[in-house]
Amino acid sequence: MNDVVENLVKAYRKVHNTEGYIPLHPPVFRGEEKKYLLDCIESTFVSSVGKYVDDFQSALAEYCGAKYALATVNGTAALHLSLLINDIGMGDEVICPDVTFAATAAAIVYTGADPIFLDIDEETLGLSAEKVEAFLEHNTREINGKRINKVTGKHVKACMAMHNIGFSVEIDSLEKICLRYNLLLIEDAAEALGSRIGNKMLGTFGCVGVYSFNGNKIITTGGGGALVTDSKDLFDRAFHLSTTAKVPHPFEYEHDAIGYNYRMPSINAALGVAQLKMIEEFLEIKRNQIELLKTLLNKKCFSVVMPKYGISNNWFFMIRINRKDFNIQSLITSLGRSGIMARTLWSRISKMKPYQKYIATDNKVADKVLDQVLCLPNGVV
């Protein structure tokens, strides 16, 4: 194993051109961030009213090729909204992958709905279309156009697909299955900004797509998120709920629903406007870094994980260890000691205490993938 660590460390030191610590994905501010931030402060419109929120939303919608974008305080809030605007709540069930960041599942639970944790696909690392279809076929039946879970009697209303580390799920198949079984398709594209299939951006396939602009994501607004949609109705509902469900009025306070304060502040959006201008440059740098790494690595003990569909934003660089005597945890520890941050994909959500009471299938592919796939840095140098 030492030879592998040595080879990785040497390659990383060369490509990232540093002898210092290499984090997974540090934020990079080399555009007009400071200029916009200063301008935002000087305007005094640092909160939810201000031109930067509008500018960021329209720039994001244009970049993604979506009709509408709503900027939020973080990606988790946008996920929560994506479900609420589709009337998902108590008595409903939402299919999601067992391997994801906890926010995917937490957002479902916030609404009162129950997550159903299904297995991932070995290559896409995201929700398996085959497993979704099998679950719907065997565990649900149609009643008045709705898919009803045969055991719980609940309405399986949506499928929340997550594009793991920027790799597209089997989106075509999932779209077809959702259409056939009358489920809504929502994309947790928090990690997939800039990933695409042909010219279509991930996050724009479902009825709603969600992005995150946390500090470790492809671009950042400090903390922040967004949802994108082509539906004016869904956008309007999301806007309303995110702005405390206040009925527009010049001075009176009337709220027609239990709303949320989920708006992105202008000061964060100012960062976002500057960051979004850099994204294509960042993606190219990230792509080139991976190409260079590939030429420097001795791939006897592992393979480089490549996306099955489309073009990934290459959030992280991933390798798959295919030697039995390898232990991914000790590899991560060794790399850490040599100054290279590494991590596993995620853990299975269904095995965590707060989520054990929900339905999960026997997700064997998830276990296998989690034992083999290692995430390594690919921050913009």
Ligand SMILES: *Cc1c(COP(=O)(O)O)cnc(C)c1O
């Ligand atoms: C980052 C992330 C989110 C949202 O995270 P926030 O920190 O709330 O912006 C949601 N889902 C996945 C899969 C993520 O990686």
